[in-house]
Each structure stands twice: as C-alpha cells, then as structure tokens.
Amino acid sequence: xxxxxxxxxxxxxxxxxxxxxxxxxxxxxxxxxxxxxxxxxxxxxxxxxxxxxxxxxxxxxxxxxxxxxxxxxxxxxxxxxxxxxxxxxxxxxxxxxxxxxxxxxxxxxxxxxxxxxxxxxxxxxxxxxxxxxxxxxxxxxxxxxxxxxxxxxxxxxxxxxxxxxxxxxxxxxxxxxxxxxxxxxxxxxxxxxxxxxxxxxxxxxxxxxxxxxxxxxxxxxxxxxxxxxxxxxxxxxxxxxxxxxxxxxxxxxxxxxxxxxxxxxxxxxxxxxxxxxxxxxxxxxxxxxxxxxxxxxxxxxxxxxxxxxxxxxxxxxxxxxxxxxxxxxxxxxxxxxxxxxxxxxxxxxxxxxxxxxx
Amino acid sequence: xxxxxxxxxxxxxxxxxxxxxxxxxxxxxxxxxxxxxxxxxxxxxxxxxxxxxxxxxxxxxxxxxxxxxxxxxxxxxxxxxxxxxxxxxxxxxxxxxxxxxxxxxxxxxxxxxxxxxxxxxxxxxxxxxxxxxxxxxxxxxxxxxxxxxxxxxxxxxxxxxxxxxxxxxxxxxxxxxxxxxxxxxxxxxxxxxxxxxxxxxxxxxxxxxxxxxxxxxxxxxxxxxxxxxxxxxxxxxxxxxxxxxxxxxxxxxxxxxxxxxxxxxxxxxxxxxxxxxxxxxxxxxxxxxxxxxxxxxxxxxxxxxxxxxxxxxxxxxx
Numbered sequence: 001x002x003x004x005x006x007x008x009x010x011x012x013x014x015x016x017x018x019x020x021x022x023x024x025x026x027x028x029x030x031x032x033x034x035x036x037x038x039x040x041x042x043x044x045x046x047x048x049x050x051x052x053x054x055x056x057x058x059x060x061x062x063x064x065x066x067x068x069x070x071x072x073x074x075x076x077x078x079x080x081x082x083x084x085x086x087x088x089x090x091x092x093x094x095x096x097x098x099x100x101x102x103x104x105x106x107x108x109x110x111x112x113x114x115x116x117x118x119x120x121x122x123x124x125x126x127x128x129x130x131x132x133x134x135x136x137x138x139x140x141x142x143x144x145x146x147x148x149x150x151x152x153x154x155x156x157x158x159x160x161x162x163x164x165x166x167x168x169x170x171x172x173x174x175x176x177x178x179x180x181x182x183x184x185x186x187x188x189x190x191x192x193x194x195x196x197x198x199x200x201x202x203x204x205x206x207x208x209x210x211x212x213x214x215x216x217x218x219x220x221x222x223x224x225x226x227x228x229x230x231x232x233x234x235x236x237x238x239x240x241x242x243x244x245x246x247x248x249x250x251x252x253x254x255x256x257x258x259x260x261x262x263x264x265x266x267x268x269x270x271x272x273x274x275x276x277x278x279x280x281x282x283x284x285x286x287x288x289x290x291x292x293x294x295x296x297x298x299x300x301x302x303x304x305x306x307x308x309x310x311x312x313x314x315x316x317x318x319x320x321x322x323x324x325x326x327x328x329x330x331x332x333x334x335x336x337x338x339x340x341x342x343x344x345x346x347x348x349x350x351x352x353x354x355x356x357x358x
Numbered sequence: 359x360x361x362x363x364x365x366x367x368x369x370x371x372x373x374x375x376x377x378x379x380x381x382x383x384x385x386x387x388x389x390x391x392x393x394x395x396x397x398x399x400x401x402x403x404x405x406x407x408x409x410x411x412x413x414x415x416x417x418x419x420x421x422x423x424x425x426x427x428x429x430x431x432x433x434x435x436x437x438x439x440x441x442x443x444x445x446x447x448x449x450x451x452x453x454x455x456x457x458x459x460x461x462x463x464x465x466x467x468x469x470x471x472x473x474x475x476x477x478x479x480x481x482x483x484x485x486x487x488x489x490x491x492x493x494x495x496x497x498x499x500x501x502x503x504x505x506x507x508x509x510x511x512x513x514x515x516x517x518x519x520x521x522x523x524x525x526x527x528x529x530x531x532x533x534x535x536x537x538x539x540x541x542x543x544x545x546x547x548x549x550x551x552x553x554x555x556x557x558x559x560x561x562x563x564x565x566x567x568x569x570x571x572x573x574x575x576x577x578x579x580x581x582x583x584x585x586x587x588x589x590x591x592x593x594x595x596x597x598x599x600x601x602x603x604x605x606x607x608x609x610x611x612x613x614x615x616x617x618x619x620x621x622x623x624x625x626x627x628x629x630x631x632x633x634x635x636x637x638x639x640x641x642x643x644x645x646x647x648x649x650x651x652x653x654x655x656x657x658x659x660x661x662x663x664x665x666x667x668x669x670x671x672x673x674x675x676x
Contacts (some may be wrong), residue, residue, distance in 0.1 A: 018360060018361045018533070019362055019535055019536060020362070020535035020538065021533065022567070024535065024566070024568050025567040026571065028574075031573065058367055058369045058528060067568065071570065071571055071572040071573025072570060073571040073572070079371060113531075114531055116440055116529070118440065119440040123528075127383050128385070129384075129406045130464065132494050132522075132524050133451075133494070134440060134441070135451055136440055139434045140451070142451070143452075145430045146432045146434060147432045150432065192435070192472070194434055194436065241464075242464050243461045244402075244404060244408065244412070244461050253671060280602055357399070
C-alpha cells in the first residue's frame with residue numbers, strides 16, 4: 001500500500017448561500033486556499049473528484065458546471081460521486097493506490113436551502129414502500145432516537161449533553177452556523193420540535209462546500225512537516241429498511257471501525273447529524289472518555305449536505321498538522337438514520353518502516 | 359437588493375417502476391386489503407417482504423399473511439408535515455410490529471397530538487377505499503377502538519400488481535449566479551453583458567463564475583455588440599411539447615462581435631434553408647414594455663444583410 005496523507009483542507013459553510021446551485025463562485029476561493037496551503041497550482045493535481053447531488057437544489061448537471069472552478073485546459077483527470085465528500089476521498093485514495101497519480105483534490109458542494117431538505121432526502125429511500133410516504137429525515141431520526149430512549153440506552157439528558165458540548169465547541173469555529181452553549185437544563189427546557197427531538201438535537205440546514213487535498217509519500221512531505229496520514233479507511237452499509245435493523249446500533253460503523261487500528265486514537269470527528277447518533281457512534285467505535293469528540297462542534301452545529309462528512313476528515317487532519325492530535329479518527333455518514341458509514345484514521349506517523357512507497 | 363436573482367421552480371416527474379414478484383405480491387395484497395409478509399431463512403416474518411433473503415441471498419418465496427393490527431414499537435411526532443406525506447395535519451410516523459410479524463413496519467399514525475401516542479399502544483390499519491396496489495393504499499394506522507370496522511372483501515380476481523407510478527414534485531427557489539444575475543439585469547436594460555477572463559482575456563457571454571479554461575474568476579464586465587456571426591446551426595423539424603414556433607425553424611450558435619463563446623438563439627425573418635455558417639445577424643428585441651430579467655427579451659436574431667464573415671473569423675469557435 002502507498003502512504004497517502006491529507007495535506008490541504010478548505011471549507012465554507014453558511015445558513016443560506018446567496019449564489020447559484022453550481023456553487024462555482026464558492027469553489028474558486030476554496031481551491032485558491034488549497035493551492036496556497038500546498039504551494040501547488042491546478043497543474044500539480046493528478047486527480048479530481050467531486051461529491052454533489054442535483055436533487056438538492058434542482059439544477060441538472062451542476063457537477064459538470066462546477067468543473068469550471070478547476071479550469072480544464074489542458075484537460076483534467078476527473079470523477080464524481082453522488083455521495084458525501086468522504087466517499088470522494090475514498091475514490092481518490094484508491095486512485096492514488098493504483099499508482100496512476102500521486103496527488104488529488106476532492107471537493108463537494110450543496111445548496112440545501114434551495115429546497116426543503118428534510119423532504120428532498122426522502123428520494124434517497126426505498127422507492128416502493130418508503131418514498132411514497134415521504135418520511136422526512138427528522139422523523140426517521142426521531143424513530144431511531146425513541147428506540148434508544150425506550151430501550152434505556154440513552155436519555156434526553158445524554159442527548160442534551162452532546163448538543164451543549166457541540167454548541168460550546170462551535171463558538172471557536174468560524175464556519176459553524178449554530179453556536180453558543182448554555183446548559184443541559186436550559187436545553188431540556190426548550191420545546192419539542194419532532195418529539196422526541198428538540199431543534200438542538202437536529203443538525204441545522206446548511207449550505208456550503210469543502211475541498212481536501214491528498215498526496216502520496218514524498219509529495220505529502222514536501223507540503224507539510226506533519227502530514228495527516230490516512231493510515232486506514234473503511235466503509236460499510238446497513239439495510240435501507242427501518243424495520244429490519246436494530247436502530248439503536250450501527251453494525252456498518254462497528255465493522256468499519258473493526259477494520260482499522262483505533263488504538264491510541266486521541267481525537268474523533270464524528271458525523272452525527274442528530275445528537276443521539278453521536279452516542280451510537282461512540283459505542284460502535286469503542287471510544288473512551290479520554291477521546292476528544294468533535295472539537296469543531298460537529299454536524300449538530302453545521303451540516304452542509306455532501307461536504308459535512310468530508311469536513312470531519314479535514315477537521316481531524318488539521319489538528320494532526322497542528323500537533324493537537326497524534327492519531328485521530330474521522331467518520332462520515334449517509335442515508336437514513338446512519339445507514340452508511342465511512343471511518344478513517346489520520347495519523348502523525350505513517351507506520352511505514354521505509355518512509356515511502358511500499 | 360439580493361446579490362442574485364432567483365425564482366421559484368418546481369421539478370416534477372412520475373417515476374414508473376416495475377415491482378418484480380416479491381414487492382408485486384406485497385402490493386397486490388395491499389390492493390386486496392391484506393398484509394403479505396415474507397418468511398426469511400432465520401425465521402423472521404418481515405413486512406414488506408425482502409426481495410432476497412438476508413442470510414442465504416435466495417429470492418423470497420415463503421409468504422404469509424399478517425394481521426392489520428399491531429403494536430407501536432417506536433414513533434416520531436410530525437408537527438409540521440411536508441407535502442405528500444400521509445396526512446396534511448400533524449401526525450406520527452410509527453414503526454408497528456404487526457401481529458404475526460417479527461420485524462416492524464413503517465407507516466403513519468393518525469392522531470391529533472403527541473399525547474395520544476405511546477410506545478406499546480395498539481393500532482390498526484385504516485384502508486383507503488379506492489386501492490391501486492401502492493403503499494398509500496393504507497391511509498395510515500389508527501388507535502384500536504371497538505368494534506373493528508369490517509375488513510375489505512377479497513379482490514383476488516384481478517391481475518397481480520406488476521408496476522407502480524410514484525409522482526414526485528420538488529419545489530425550489532432557484533438562484534442565478536452573481537454573474538448570471540448581472541447578465542439578466544443587463545437584458546432588462548436592453549444590454550448584453552459578458553465578462554472577460556483576467557488570465558486568458560476570453561470574453562464569456564452569458565458570463566460564468568470562473569473561466570472554464572483557467573479556473574480564474576471572470577471579473578471585468580464587457581458590454582457586447584448586438585450583432586454577430588452564425589457559427590453553426592440546426593434546422594428544427596421535429597415538433598415537441600411546448601414548442602412555440604412552427605417548424606421548420608433555425609436554432610443557431612451566434613458569436614457576438616467581441617465575444618469568445620457563441621450562445622444559442624433563434625434565427626428568424628429568413629427561410630430556414632437559407633441560413634448558413636458565417637451569416638451576419640443582429641438581435642431583434644421585443645417591445646420594451648414586455649422586457650423582464652430574461653433572455654426572452656431578445657425575440658430572435660435576423661440577417662443584417664452584410665456580406666458573410668470569413669471562415670477564419672469564427673473557425674476557433676466551432
């Protein structure tokens with residue numbers, strides 16, 4: 001396997017983006033930041049991959065238009081996933097493993113505010129017996145939260161603790177669209193939004209984009225003293241149906257985590273768009289109290305569709321660059337109620353003995 | 359004023375899908391007023407039946423009817439329903455363990471407030487009077503009250519359900535980019551505005567947020583001439599839904615003088631078979647009182663009568 005690291009990361013998040021659903025004008029400055037961080041130009045990027053969905057904002061072929069932000073003379077090696085940025089990272093990591101390229105810039109964008117997000121997402125469900133009922137994202141998460149409450153696996157106090165810690169940490173995140181912690185008692189005194197969920201248990205609708213730069217071996221070392229090495233990456237999927245899986249568990253997260261070496265992890269960025277989902281993820285990944293969870297504030301404070309999962313990887317990576325973490329785990333989710341999950345580790349050391357391509 | 363122009367748009371489409379034998383069996387059951395479950399190799403009774411066994415991966419062939427009455431195992435209150443959900447008033451989504459099944463079933467519960475729902479409560483299916491073989495043949499669940507309403511009569515004489523049609527309509531607020539917005543605002547003043555790439559000096563009309571060749575934001579606004587050259591064209595002979603002009607007519611790429619990219623418009627006021635590459639044309643505007651922030655302000659392009667442009671002047675724009 002080749003050693004591959006995250007060496008660049010840029011993000012923008014906002015409640016409502018006053019711009020087009022192609023987000024080209026949002027991506028251009030993100031790419032500029034990535035070039036500045038790496039000292040590269042677009043011609044140094046071996047592979048490009050984007051994540052987006054036209055359903056989000058009702059614009060067809062927006063990912064084709066978004067390529068304008070790259071500049072394609074001479075032509076570029078480019079791909080797209082109808083998934084979160086984290087899965088674009090996975091494709092780029094694979095591309096680098098093939099040996100065809102040494103560097104990649106992956107990006108994702110989405111203007112969730114153009115439609116009614118919780119309704120639009122019903123189109124990702126099973127089309128015969130689910131979509132015609134238009135089960136919205138919040139309701140499906142509510143069914144999951146209730147299952148855990150009824151089973152005594154968590155209580156509303158534990159959910160509010162997650163929200164309060166996230167809102168407090170988000171005060172230090174300039175991109176968070178919801179921030180400001182108070183107290184668990186204050187949060188619990190707020191009204192129900194979708195019983196058993198209060199507003200602060202649900203991620204805010206967020207517009208935004210993000211970009212991540214990956215590089216192999218010495219290309220990574222020439223950019224940073226402490227590249228965040230992707231020492232493991234794994235993803236799995238659970239059944240779509242809400243009735244055939246235990247909603248209080250996430251076997252796909254557990255299985256992805258089991259494929260990695262999580263020993264020594266000191267920081268986790270978990271993509272939990274609902275407060276109880278963080279509790280599920282912590283359990284499945286076996287994260288102890290000594291692991292710092294979501295110092296960015298996490299998805300509960302800012303959850304741009306198609307980039308929020310990848311942003312977890314970027315947030316974890318920049319803490320490795322800064323020496324705040326020696327080994328971090330990042331997680332991304334997709335689908336209803338934690339159906340699909342990707343987990344990766346970001347390490348200050350490669351684990352390689354020869355320090356380069358193997 | 360907002361940086362961008364926006365307008366409401368609805369994207370609507372009827373998805374037509376074949377069901378296959380397993381879901382077809384389930385939906386045929388719904389049309390007949392019965393709930394068909396599948397029995398899996400590990401002994402679970404699952405509704406709707408899975409198409410393939412989760413353990414052996416064999417197609418599901420063992421079907422069993424389960425009761426329309428069951429127990430709520432989880433619920434979530436919908437205070438603000440969205441369009442096309444089972445009820446347009448507040449309700450609960452529920453997971454119901456139907457009597458005879460071992461895995462819960464997702465649908466809606468028709469009660470007026472969250473105080474009327476609890477895990478463990480008994481509920482029963484309320485059937486729609488006119489059923490077509492769709493999940494919406496169930497209006498929703500309702501709390502069990504006595505006496506039970508009469509069960510629907512058998513309708514097994516009909517053909518099995520083999521397909522479903524699911525209408526999907528999504529409402530958006532559609533925004534133009536800041537550069538496109540400037541273009542449309544220019545049109546409302548009778549001007550055609552483009553932008554120049556600061557790197558390669560190419561002029562794009564309509565303007566784009568970044569030069570597609572260089573990836574650099576296009577910054578300098580350029581007002582373009584209203585005359586140009588036909589670079590390439592097609593004669594439209596095929597009628598289609600919403601067509602406003604009787605075929606045959608010409609749709610052409612027009613390279614405005616001073617622009618580096620051609621844009622699509624109509625060529626009228628000349629027989630279709632006389633339109634040619636290199637023909638010089640000019641914009642014909644609608645009466646000013648009909649103008650808005652739209653490309654439709656320009657009705658079409660017509661010949662100027664000038665000599666045709668030399669091929670070399672547009673050969674790089676084909």
